Amino acid sequence: MYRDHLVSLLKRNVKPALGCTEPAAIALAVSRAQEESRGDIRDVRVRLSGNIFKNARGVGIPGTSEYGIEFAVALALACGDWHKGLEVFADVDEDAVSRAHALLDAVPIQVGLCDAEENFFIEAVVSGAQGTGRAVIIGGHTNMVLVERDGKTVEEAAPAVAEDGKKSAVTPILKDMTIQELRQEVEALPLEEIAFLIAGVPMNYRMAQAGLEQMPGLGLGAALRRLMDEGVIEENMVNKVRMYAAAAADARMAGLKMPVMSSAGSGNHGITAILPPYIVCREKDLDEEKLIRALALSHLVTIAIKEFSGPLSPVCGCAIAAGVGAAVSVAWLLGCDDSQLAGVINSMSGTLAGMLCDGAKGGCAFKLATAASEAVLCALLASQNIHIGHGQGIVSIRPETTIQNLGTISTQGMCSVDKTVINVMLADAPRAAAL
Incomplete structure (x- = not known):
């Protein structure tokens, strides 16, 4: 009975993304606001919730060698196309980068934090000479x-509302399902309705290959490959997953102009959710149908956890959401029972619940590598009935309750931690101040 809902959920949450999704979302708002302004641009004001600031501040902008929020705003003014969604930077070229630099020098761009109750909030105001x-x-x-021109509403849509009444873009569908039910539904979904998920494999694998060949960012993926070539670490399935996840994150966080398939609104989640089941299928010589269903399971578990933890959270979603999704999918591929x-x-x-999110940046390569490889290792151990039992810390007798516990810790227990992390980052970012 969940079939149509699950397919719709996958289509909404598994989409290509060019560059880190937080700068892209900021650029999306700026590009849309710019369309409603008129005349030469006089100034731009952007207000962000703390989590958006955290995830946009230190990440590379695709097609450029630049980082950060101000340049993302300037590039959106120069070439952003809001009609392309999270691929808003698809038209970046050398001329656009030059124009963005000129705009940075000529147009005041103010970036500030807001006091909105939502943990996912972006407001862009573009003032032109005539509007x-x-x-x-x-x-x-x-x-x-909301879209306005000179204070008058042009477009308006109510934010989705979660069960607790707080504004959110998530859906409660998965909150009512057990892991067993979700597994059964994924096994029964018509293959042709979820076959589109396979497109994420070559997309994210190409990003990993670019990371290995070009060694952008930290170069962690390439370093792991060298260690395998030298025999320092073994070239096994776990370490291959670690290497490919790291390499893809290296390339993406450095701003390589290549899309990845996202999961639950995050490109890094997509890397973590997709590459482990793909590498395992390749190593085990499993067929494409197995891979497609494993991808569906990985994405849906990721989305389910994000429904409890929120779209952006104080903890690393690549670990507690996409990492768990990948682990479940790999365990399923290995023939594990419920x-x-x-x-x-x-x-x-x-294992990974305590991994903090301190923003998108080059160092995320270490976190993705850890989450992805741990997903495969935990799945292999689970296949031998080795796992953390209930009553140990936050782990409950029911996996669904454990997932709820993750959400409670993230949304209630770590709010002050998140504020502290953002304050530490603000202390090193004098251009960002409360407006």
């Missing part, structure tokens, strides 16, 4: 809820 445009995104990267799938959820949760 002003305003665009607001709430709850999700493309969830534009009790073993529950065990892998508990092991991943008990």
Whole structure:
């Protein structure tokens, strides 16, 4: 009975993304606001929730050698196309980069934090000589809820509302399902309705290959390959997953102008959710149908956890959401039963729940490498009935309750931690101040 809902959920949450999704979402709002402004641009004001600031501040902008929010804003003014969604930077070229630099020098760009109750909020105001445009995104990267021209509404859409009444872009569908039900539904979904998921494999694998060949960012993926070539670490399935995830993150966080397939609104989540089941299928010589269903399971578990933790959270979603999703999918590929799938959820949760999110940046390569490789290792161990048992820390007797516990810790227990992390980052970012 969940079939149509699950397919729709996958189509909404598994999309190509060019560059880190937070700068892209900011650019999306700026580009839309610019369309409603008129005349030469006089100034731009951007207000962000803390989590958006955190994830946009230190990441590379695709097609450029630049980083950060101000340049993302300037590039959006120079060449952004809001019609392309999270691929808003698709038209970046050398001329656009030059124009963006000129705009940075000529146009005042103010970036500030807002006091909005939503943890996902973007407001862009572009003032031109003859008019002003305003665009607001709430709850999700493309969830534009308000567009204004000179203070008059042009477009308006109500933010999705979660069960607790708070504004959110998530859906409660998966909250009502057990892991067993989700596994059964994925196995029964018509293959042709989820076959589109396979497109994420070559997309994300190409990003990993670019990371290995070009060694951008930290070059972690390439370093891991050297260690394998030298015999320092073994060239096994776990380490291959670690290497490819790291390499893809190296390339993406450095701003290589290549799309990845995202998951639950995040390109890094997509890397973590897709590459482990793909590498395992390749190593085990499993067929394409197995891979497609594993991808569906990985994405859906990722989305389910994000429904509890929120679209952006104080903890690393690549670890507690996409990492868990990948682990469940790999365990399923290995033939694990439902009790073993529950065990892998508990092991991943008990191991990686404390990994902080301190923003998107080059260092995320280490986190993705850890989450992806741990996903495969926990799945292999679960297949031998080795996993963290209930009653140990946050791990519950039911995997669904463990997932809820992750959400509670993230949304309630770590709010002050998140504020502290953002304050530490603000102390090193004098250009960002409360407006």
